[in-house]
Amino acid sequence: MANLKEVRNRIASVNSTQQITKAMKMVSAAKLRRATDAIVQLRPYANKLNDLLANLSATLEDGASPYLQDREPVRVLVVVVSSNRGLAGAFNSNAIKTANNLIAEKYSEQLKAGNVSIVAIGKKSQEYYERRKYNVIGNNNDLYQELNFINASKITEAIMEGFINGQYDRVELVYNHFRNAAVQYLITEQLLPVPKPEPKKEELKTKTPKIEAQVDYILEPSKEEIVEQLIPKNIKIQLYRAVLDSNASEHGARMTAMDKATDNAGELLKSLKLSYNQARQAAITTELTEIVSGAAALGG
Template sequence: MANLKEVRNRISSVSSTQQITKAMKMVSAAKLKRATNAIVQLRPYAEKLREILANVSASVEGGTSPYTVDRKPNNVLVVVIASNRGLAGAFNTNAIKTANQLIASKYAAQLQAGNVSVMAIGKRAQDYYMKRGYRVIGDNNELFMALNFENTSKIADAIMSGFAKGEYDRVEVVYNRFKNAAVQILTTEQLLPLLPPTMETEQPKVETDYIIEPSKERIVEELIPKVIKVQLFKAVLDSHASEHGARMTAMDKATDNAGELLKSLKLSYNQARQAAITTELTEIVSGAAALSAG
């Protein structure tokens, strides 16, 4: 009977876990809808902004922006975008692993010299790098509590200020790009220096003749910081949507696994109960036979 009690306790525990994972899946699905809408609406704006910058700056002789200066990358900042919570499958682990591979393959010499800094957006990444002795810049974990362009711009301003002062010669961003609820594409992008249009792999297909006031130089000067901020904001929104997609998928799988485990436990419980009943019947019959024989 002790075995039956143990199985009943496990069935109760798994049932409770299944209710929790099912609720978390529904919450993530609701949040995913809002996060997906945000990134889908931003992408056309970000692409058009870069297109305008490429068209305008192509006709400007000699750029003077401090954010386009391509220096030797002696000091590197890697921005790792993860999340504040777990239970999202390999979402956080994959982002951290990709960042580590980037550092090991591209900036091994800088790491050995102690010239690699990490800016983590998300508590999971922050805790990981702090525990391993990396130079972690700032604390941006509260961003996901109020995720908007204004708050993200403050982080971008700090990054651009450090780059302009020469504290960083290269800034790379590692994040999960959202494709759909089940697929997140690990992406590494160079945030600074901003590559000039002549170095971009994709050129605008159609050159547009814009009427520009007060001047092309002034517009480019204003556009470059805006493009950098939008690029970082897009990466954060992509990662935010990917997080909810990964969590929804993980909780859906956990719910299914709990259902399979419940079936197995109920089968074991029924078998144990039948065995106990058979044993009791055998003992009753044996006792009755013994009394009859006596």
């Protein structure tokens, strides 16, 4: 009977866990809707603004804006966007792994010299890099409690100020791009200096840029003044978009992970109930055998 009690306890434990995973899946689904609406509304604006500035900055000189200055990357800052909580599958570990690969492949010399700094947006990446004695700047874990453009801009302004002052020569951004609830993929992009548009494949083959590739905009008051105002705003928008992308990806990954956990708990319950019934049947058979044997002994 001790085995029966143990199996009953395990069934009760798995039942309780399954209820928790179901509840977490429903909560993540509700949060995912709001997070998806936010990123879907921002993404067209962010992409269009980025394309506009790419066309304008391609015609400007390198000194037209301090955010366009391409320096030798002696000091590097890597912005890693993760989440504050776990139970989201490989969401956080993949983001951290991608950032580590980026540092190892492109900035290994800077890492050896101690010139790689980390801005962690999310408790999981913050704890990871602090444990490994990286130079982690600031604490941005409260951003997800009130995620909006103003709060995200405070982080971006500090990064932009560090770039202008020469504290960082290059700023890289690592985050999860949201595609749907089941699919998120890692993105690594250069935030500062603002990258110039890459030539298209046709232009690389012919080695002559196509005239129609550049869009002719009517600018007022002037190209330089507009770019001076729009480049800082675009940098803030791009970081905010990355955080919104990562936020939606987190809820999608957690919803998927909790759905799989619920299904696995159901399969485990079936196996445990089968084991319980088999053990119960064996116990009953043993008791009947003992009763019959005892009765036969008394009759003899």
